[in-house]
Amino acid sequence: MESRPLVVVGAGAAGTAAAIEAARAGAHVTLVDENPIPTSIVALNVPQLFGQRFSDELNDSQLMTDCVTASNQRLVEAEEAGVDIQLGTCVWGAFNNTETSRLLDGPQIGLSNYRRSWMVKFDRLIVATGTRDLSIGFSGWHLNGTIGANGVHSLITRYRALTARRMVIIGSGNLALNTAKMALDHGIDVPAIVEVSPTLQGDASLATDLQNRGTDIYTSHTISRAYGRDGEIESVTIVEIDDHARPITGTEKTITADTVCLAIGLTPNVELLSLLGCDLSFNADLGGHIPIHDDAMSTSIENVLVAGDAAGVHDAMALDPEIARNQGRIAGLTAAASLRTITDAEAESRISDIPTIPFAPSDTQNLRQKWFDSFANAGGHNIYVCPCEEVTRADIVGIHPPRYLEWRSNQMDGRSLQTQLQDNPVNPNQIKRLTRAGTGTCQGRHCREQVALLLAEESKTDVSQIPLSTYRPPVRPLPLSVLWPEDESEEIRNQWPKWFHPPGKVLG
Amino acid sequence: MPPITADIAIIGAGVSGLASAYYLAKAGLDVVVVDKGLAGGEASGRNGGMIGERTDDPPVIPIAVESINLWKTLEQELGYPTEFTHQGRIQVAVTEEEMNDLFTERDVASRQGITMELIDPEHVQDLIPGISPRVLGGAFFPNGGHANPQRSVQAFAWAFQDLGGRLYQNTAVTGFKLGNGRVAAVETTAGDIAADMVISAAGPQTAILAEMVGVHVPVAPARVEILATAPIEPLFDIALVGNGLYGRQAVRGNLLFGGGPHEWADVDLTSDPNKTNTPLIINIGRRLAEILPAVADVPMLRTWAGIVEQAPDYIPIIDFLPDPSNYLVVTASAHGFGICPATGKAVSELILNGESSIDISAFTLSRFSDIKSDWRQQRGWVPAA
Ligand SMILES: Cc1cc2nc3c(=O)[nH]c(=O)nc-3n(C[C@H](O)[C@H](O)[C@@H](O)COP(=O)(O)OP(=O)(O)OC[C@H]3O[C@@H](n4cnc5c(N)ncnc54)[C@H](O)[C@@H]3O)c2cc1C
Ligand SMILES: Cc1cc2nc3c(=O)[nH]c(=O)nc-3n(C[C@H](O)[C@H](O)[C@H](O)COP(=O)(O)OP(=O)(O)OC[C@H]3O[C@@H](n4cnc5c(N)ncnc54)[C@H](O)[C@@H]3O)c2cc1C
Numbered sequence: 006m007e008s009r010p011l012v013v014v015g016a017g018a019a020g021t022a023a024a025i026e027a028a029r030a031g032a033h034v035t036l037v038d039e040n041p042i043p044t045s046i047v048a049l050n051v052p053q054l055f056g057q058r059f060s061d062e063l064n065d066s067q068l069m070t071d072c073v074t075a076s077n078q079r080l081v082e083a084e085e086a087g088v089d090i091q092l093g094t095c096v097w098g099a100f101n102n103t104e105t106s107r108l109l110d111g112p113q114i115g116l117s118n119y120r121r122s123w124m125v126k127f128d129r130l131i132v133a134t135g136t137r138d139l140s141i142g143f144s145g146w147h148l149n150g151t152i153g154a155n156g157v158h159s160l161i162t163r164y165r166a167l168t169a170r171r172m173v174i175i176g177s178g179n180l181a182l183n184t185a186k187m188a189l190d191h192g193i194d195v196p197a198i199v200e201v202s203p204t205l206q207g208d209a210s211l212a213t214d215l216q217n218r219g220t221d222i223y224t225s226h227t228i229s230r231a232y233g234r235d236g237e238i239e240s241v242t243i244v245e246i247d248d249h250a251r252p253i254t255g256t257e258k259t260i261t262a263d264t265v266c267l268a269i270g271l272t273p274n275v276e277l278l279s280l281l282g283c284d285l286s287f288n289a290d291l292g293g294h295i296p297i298h299d300d301a302m303s304t305s306i307e308n309v310l311v312a313g314d315a316a317g318v319h320d321a322m323a324l325d326p327e328i329a330r331n332q333g334r335i336a337g338l339t340a341a342a343s344l345r346t347i348t349d350a351e352a353e354s355r356i357s358d359i360p361t362i363p364f365a366p367s368d369t370q371n372l373r374q375k376w377f378d379s380f381a382n383a384g385g386h387n388i389y390v391c392p393c394e395e396v397t398r399a400d401i402v403g404i405h406p407p408r409y410l411e412w413r414s415n416q417m418d419g420r421s422l423q424t425q426l427q428d429n430p431v432n433p434n435q436i437k438r439l440t441r442a443g444t445g446t447c448q449g450r451h452c453r454e455q456v457a458l459l460l461a462e463e464s465k466t467d468v469s470q471i472p473l474s475t476y477r478p479p480v481r482p483l484p485l486s487v488l489w490p491e492d493e494s495e496e497i498r499n500q501w502p503k504w505f506h507p508p509g510k511v512l513g
Numbered sequence: 514m515p516p517i518t519a520d521i522a523i524i525g526a527g528v529s530g531l532a533s534a535y536y537l538a539k540a541g542l543d544v545v546v547v548d549k550g551l552a553g554g555e556a557s558g559r560n561g562g563m564i565g566e567r568t569d570d571p572p573v574i575p576i577a578v579e580s581i582n583l584w585k586t587l588e589q590e591l592g593y594p595t596e597f598t599h600q601g602r603i604q605v606a607v608t609e610e611e612m613n614d615l616f617t618e619r620d621v622a623s624r625q626g627i628t629m630e631l632i633d634p635e636h637v638q639d640l641i642p643g644i645s646p647r648v649l650g651g652a653f654f655p656n657g658g659h660a661n662p663q664r665s666v667q668a669f670a671w672a673f674q675d676l677g678g679r680l681y682q683n684t685a686v687t688g689f690k691l692g693n694g695r696v697a698a699v700e701t702t703a704g705d706i707a708a709d710m711v712i713s714a715a716g717p718q719t720a721i722l723a724e725m726v727g728v729h730v731p732v733a734p735a736r737v738e739i740l741a742t743a744p745i746e747p748l749f750d751i752a753l754v755g756n757g758l759y760g761r762q763a764v765r766g767n768l769l770f771g772g773g774p775h776e777w778a779d780v781d782l783t784s785d786p787n788k789t790n791t792p793l794i795i796n797i798g799r800r801l802a803e804i805l806p807a808v809a810d811v812p813m814l815r816t817w818a819g820i821v822e823q824a825p826d827y828i829p830i831i832d833f834l835p836d837p838s839n840y841l842v843v844t845a846s847a848h849g850f851g852i853c854p855a856t857g858k859a860v861s862e863l864i865l866n867g868e869s870s871i872d873i874s875a876f877t878l879s880r881f882s883d884i885k886s887d888w889r890q891q892r893g894w895v896p897a898a
Contacts, residue, residue, distance in 0.1 A: 098792070105736045105778040105820070106789035107897040115792060124792055394765075406594050406664070409765065416592030416675055429682050435551055438558065438663040441765070446743050448814060475817075478790055482743060482812035485802040488795045489809075497796050500774070501757040503614075504569060505847040506827055507735060507775035507894075 008126040009035045011340050012114065013133060014096045014277065016040075018326035019313020019333035020133030021079045026337030027131075028086035030355075031346030034337075035125075036088050039095035039481070040163055041069030043119045049446045049482060052274070053159055054138040056152030058264055060166045066093070069164060076163045094118050097488070098478030099130075099280040101306065112281065112308065115478065115488075122488050129308050129340040132278055133333055136271035136292065136314040140451045141376050141458075143175075144384025145231030146265070147392035150238030154184045154268035154323075161191055169264035173241050174198045175228060175376075178206040178367075180323040181268035185215050188266075196260050199243050200224045201250065201375045206367075207320065227379035229257065231265055241265055250379040269376050270369065271318045272454060278315070279476040281306050287469040289370035291317030293454065294473050301356070302336035308343075312336040319364045331359050370468065377458045390459065391452040393445020401459055404439050422463045431460045433474035443474060446482055514704040519545040519679070521864070522699045522708035524686045524722065527557035528662075528850055529843045530714030531669035532857025535591070538676040540865055545708065546678065547701055549685035550785055553666030556716055557850065559788070559819030561739060561759050561771045562665075563752050564851040565602045565657040566627050568618040572828050572875030573848055574625050576855045579871050581656055583854035592675065593668035595660045596764050598750050602657020605637055605648045605755035607804070615652045622654075629654045641749045643807025648755070659752040659761040662850055669853075685783040686715075689726050689837075696726065696837045702783070710864060714843040717780045717820045719830075723842065728834050731881050732822050732844055733894040734778045734786070738793050739771030740801075740816045745808065756804035758797065768808060770801045777894045778820060788818040821847040824881075825888060831859060831869075831876040842878065 013024045016038035024036040039052070044063045047055045062068060073092055074080055083090060098115035102108075113126045138153025152160075152169065154176075160167035172193055174185050177200035185195045198215065203225045205212050212222060229244045229252060245256035273292045275285055284297045284305040295317040302310045313329035314322060322328050335356050342352035380388060386399040394407065403421050406412045425431060433456050436442060442456055443449035453474055461468040479488060521537055523530045526548035534544045548554070564584060567573040583590075584597050606612040615631060622629040630653045637644055637651040674680055681703055688700040689711075698705040713722050717734030744766030752761050760770030773793055780786045794816045802809040824830055824846045834840040843860055845852060859869040889895050 098790075098794075100791055103787040103789045105787040105896075106776060106791050108776060109791065113792070115795070122795065407765065410594050410596065412594040414592045416671065417594075420671060428680065429551065432551060439667065444741075444767075444815065446812065446814065477816050478794060479813055479816070482814055484810045484812050485742065485798045486809040488813055489799045489802060490792075490795045493796055493799065497774070497793075501772070501796075501800075502774065503757065504754065504759055504772075505737075505775075505821065505823070506569075507823070 006113065006124050006126055010344055011035065011129045011131070012037065012125065012127045013131040015133035015135055015313070015315070016077060016080065016090070016092070017133060017135050017313060017329065019329040020131065021077060021083055022330040022333030023131045023133055023312050023337035024088045025079065025083050025086050026334040027341045028083065028088045030338060030341035032341040032344050034088045035091065036083060037091045037094045037096060037116060039093070040073045041066060041093055046481065051447055051450065051482060052137050053156040054140055054151065054153030054267060055156045055160065056264060057149040058152055058167055058169045059160055059164065060168050062166050063164060072165050073163050095481050096277060097122065097481045097483055099277040101281045103282065117483055117487055119483070119487060121491065122483070129310065129344060131310045131312055131336045131340055132315055133312045134274035134277060134315045136273050136318050137450055138267060139270035139272050139454055140267060141269065141373070141380060141455055142388045142390060142392070143228045143231065143380040144388050145233065145238070147389050148231055148233040148238045149236050150233070150264045151231065152264055152266050154180050154266060155271065157184050157188060157266055161187055167191065169193050171196060171262045172264040172266050173260055173262045174266045174268050176200065176268040177212070177222060177224070178320045179208055180271065180320055182207040182211045182215060183323050184266055184268045185220060186211065189215070189218050195220045196262065197243065198222045199226045199228060201227050201246065201379050202372060208324070227252070227383050228265065229383035238263055238265060244383050246379050246383070250375050250382055252383040270373060271314065273315050273318055275315065276476045276480040278304060278309070278311060279473070280478060281309055283309055285473065288317060289469065290366040291319060301339040302332060303339060310336040310340055320367060321364055325362070328362050331361065334359050374458065377455070390455045391442035391445060393447050393451065394441040396440050396442040398459060401436060401440050401442055401456065402463060404436070406439070407441050426464055431464050432472055433457060433460060436460065437474060448480070448482060449474065516698055516705035516707040517545060519543045519706060519708045521710045521712060522547070522706045523712040523714055524699065525714035525716060526552040526670060526680060526682065527555055527714060527716050528666050528669065528853035529845055529856050530712065531666060531673055532853045533712055533714060533843060533860035534678055535669050535673045535676070536857040536861035537864065538673055538678040540861055544678050545681065545706055546673065547681045547684045547686060547706070549683070549783055551682050552670040552680060553663060556819040556821055557666045558663045559817055560662045560850045561769060562659045562662045562761060562850060563602070563759050564659055565752065566654055567848060568621045568625070568627055568629070570827055570848065571621050571625065573852065574627065575872035576852045576859060579858070580852045580855035581658070583858065584658065584660065587854055591668040591672035593664070593671055595665040595668055597658060597660040598764065599658040600750040601653055601655045602752040602754065603637065603640055603651050603653050605644065605651040605753070607645070607647050607649065607756050612649050615650065618652055627654070628656060640751055641753060643748060643805050645804050645806055657752050661763065686722065687782060691726065691837055694836050695839045710839045710841065712841045712843055712860065716822045716844060717786070718782060719822060719842060719844045721780070721782060723834070726834065726837050726840060729886055730830065730842055730878065731825050731884050731888055733889050734780050734820050735775035735823055736778050736788065736818055736820055737771065737775055738773065738790055738797060738816060738818045739769065740794055740797055741814050742768040742808065742811045743814050745811055756800045758800050758804065767814070768801065768811070770797060772800065773797055775821070777896050779896055780820065786820050788820065790816045790818050823847055823894070825884065825892065829876050830878060831856070831863070831873050832878040834878070
């Protein structure tokens with residue numbers, strides 16, 4: 006198996022800076038990034054909410070590679086610093102020994118270029134995987150045209166392939182305002198920005214610019230429903246809400262739009278960190294479950310570092326990639342020092358030159374909760390939490406078996422989340438098994454946070470107390486033929502046991 | 514804290530414990546079930562869901578056959594869905610050696626009165642569209658099937674509660690109070706349980722619990738892995754075994770297939786053992802694409818792992834300890850899901866009538882009377898260093 010001294014996952018601001026810094030400090034660095042992602046996966050809304058608003062150009066992988074390269078000028082710097090850059094390469098798995106899995110010869114990751122896959126051992130790993138769109142569903146959000154802020158950002162800056170024409174934006178933080186600006190700059194109409202709280206959340210001057218360009222900002226509003234034909238969004242109805250996030254009748258307004266952009270938050274991509282066993286903690290102000298790390302960006306697992314939005318994200322980071330970049334540089338230097346390509350003293354001195362930018366905690370959790378409540382108040386409880394498996398909020402609260410089973414019984418009618426709660430604190434893994442929320446082709450990206458919010462609400466506990474639903478490889482939905490291990494060992498091939506009759510020997 | 518009292522205390526809310534609890538409660542006994550985690554949180558909620566007559570392990574045939582009878586009406590009996598699908602089980606051979614296995618099983622089947630048909634590759638193709646042309650032949654067992662493990666184990670748990678049974682989850686058994694050759698009380702993290710009878714249905718923890726009452730019960734834990742693909746259009750509803758894998762197309766459409774190397778593990782009394790996935794999942798995926806080339810381009814969506822319980826001869830144990838005499842061991846040697854309804858029935862009959870109408874004579878503990886305490890080391894069934 007191939008072995009690499011330092012692998013950096015994610016070539017965004019953080020990962021690229023980490024790679025450059027480590028390479029300049031003498032480390033042999035491999036930088037991988039999944040972009041360009043093939044259309045088949047983008048169409049599944051993986052890893053972002055792309056909303057089916059992309060052009061056919063996405064099928065031209067050479068063109069897309071050129072676009073992705075051009076979108077990140079620092080890749081040139083990285084190349085000059087000697088970084089081995091592998092674009093169009095995703096990391097679908099990360100493996101480490103545990104108490105019951107002791108046969109790996111060192112920590113390793115599974116990579117794929119979407120045609121084949123291979124394993125790589127690493128001495129150091131920097132996880133700079135950024136975030137994914139926080140999805141909270143409203144009525145009609147399962148229609149084509151519901152996109153996320155990261156989806157917009159990616160389709161505009163990385164792929165130049167966004168096909169949205171008229172976009173209503175949900176949220177008014179800097180993430181939302183920035184998305185609106187980017188959309189307007191690309192000739193997309195932005196008739197409305199909708200904000201659930203009474204006050205604008207982001208930068209006031211940026212908001213004024215947007216208003217001057219014709220965008221209306223509706224505070225104390227929510228979306229009550231997106232309407233569509235043939236599965237495509239055609240219009241959205243927004244409504245004013247009261248102090249309890251309840252819609253005020255008579256204030257509905259319907260806006261023509263083909264796209265609704267959820268820009269209410271981002272969730273750090275901790276899947277690989279979770280697979281490796283890094284300790285995570287819940288911090289609402291930093292986006293949810295985030296890796297515990299020290300000032301040098303080391304996680305609780307030796308040799309695994311983190312940087313950028315993946316380490317925790319807040320709204321200021323959407324305006325200022327410098328924060329992620331600085332974290333990347335620190336992680337790069339820490340990794341280089343631990344690989345002994347520079348001294349600890351040298352690393353420390355270089356790190357001390359990197360400014361740390363303080364962040365002001367915001368009201369993230371309350372806002373998320375308010376969006377969550379207002380969507381149901383205005384749109385009802387038959388909103389899909391898990392659009393892939395068509396599981397609604399009501400289904401989860403009632404722990405209904407999937408509709409295709411067509412199961413009815415008095416006994417089943419007597420069961421609900423509340424009866425489950427009499428026995429135990431609720432567990433998202435269990436809810437997944439009973440309702441199938443989270444088992445669809447987006448691999449739970451749409452519903453994880455919503456299920457947690459719903460369980461917290463129903464159990465009257467803080468969302469921080471809801472356990473993280475388990476991440477499992479592959480963290481990208483890759484075909485069996487792509488994951489196919491070409492180099493399968495003779496041992497695995499020939500000593501494969503029959504039905505639960507294990508041979509005496511243990512295999513790796 | 515005053516002890517909880519009950520007629521029967523059952524350790525383990527897997528399928529073995531809960532099916533036993535259900536039939537005992539149905540017979541009117543006051544039953545308490547405790548589990549260190551959630552009902553069905555271990556192998557019982559993580560397995561392949563395969564249900565067959567077990568001609569590969571002949572001593573298991575009687576309980577397996579009775580189980581299938583019970584599966585047929587289990588949803589109605591319990592009041593909750595199990596996704597039981599009774600369209601047969603097919604075992605296909607891709608090598609001459611596997612063809613020989615099929616001949617052996619045919620002989621077993623005909624001796625035991627099990628209906629099975631050896632079929633040619635074209636017929637296999639009819640039953641499992643898209644199967645590899647490398648298949649040399651198959652054995653079709655019309656009486657086999659499959660079910661959804663998570664739903665089934667939950668169905669038993671709920672139905673048991675509906676009968677008034679008490680289920681304490683997140684409650685671990687940590688010891689026993691002994692007296693006069695009996696277990697006087699089961700010690701748990703929620704206090705003592707005083708019961709006339711204790712049933713250990715603790716899967717991989719079977720041996721360490723028995724150790725605490727001074728008896729050596731040979732059961733070794735091993736970690737195994739399994740995967741799920743994205744859902745596809747209905748392709749087959751028969752349980753499929755072949756190319757080293759076992760699996761099914763779920764009612765929803767996903768293909769769920771497992772198999773491959775076991776990693777021997779150690780477990781403890783109270784914690785949740787790691788159910789880690791390893792790169793083995795892509796070897797499983799490859800074998801699935803080999804045997805069903807038609808699905809090679811379907812995405813793998815999820816994987817998981819579970820801890821199975823293995824006795825040295827791969828056969829279940831359902832037997833009382835000689836001392837303490839009110840301690841019944843119930844463990845399944847990785848056959849537990851398919852046979853669970855009949856396990857529950859056999860256990861309840863054993864307790865109520867002193868004997869079971871199902872032939873479980875091969876499941877005694879005395880068959881291990883000569884086994885050495887270091888049998889795991891000798892077999893190599895121990896965790897890697
Ligand atoms: C609306 C909006 C506007 C923005 N405007 C700007 C801007 O003007 N200038 C700017 O520089 N930045 C901009 N950004 C980006 C953002 O500000 C910074 O990039 C940032 O804070 C995060 O950097 P990062 O490197 O941590 O993550 P990201 O930039 O998100 O990079 C993470 C990378 O890792 C990849 N990745 C994740 N998981 C895997 C995996 N398993 N395998 C392989 N690859 C993986 C991702 O696809 C992604 O390419 C904008 C973002 C948004 C949402
Ligand atoms: C991946 C996989 C695939 C499988 N496929 C199949 C299949 O297709 N068909 C089939 O028939 N079988 C299959 N099996 C085997 C089957 O799942 C098991 O034989 C069966 O589930 C065993 O059930 P059980 O109730 O005896 O044990 P378990 O399900 O292991 O339950 C034991 C319970 O005891 C609890 N416990 C342990 N110690 C304590 C303690 N100290 N205090 C309190 N509680 C405790 C545990 O938490 C656990 O919940 C498979 C297993 C796996 C892992």
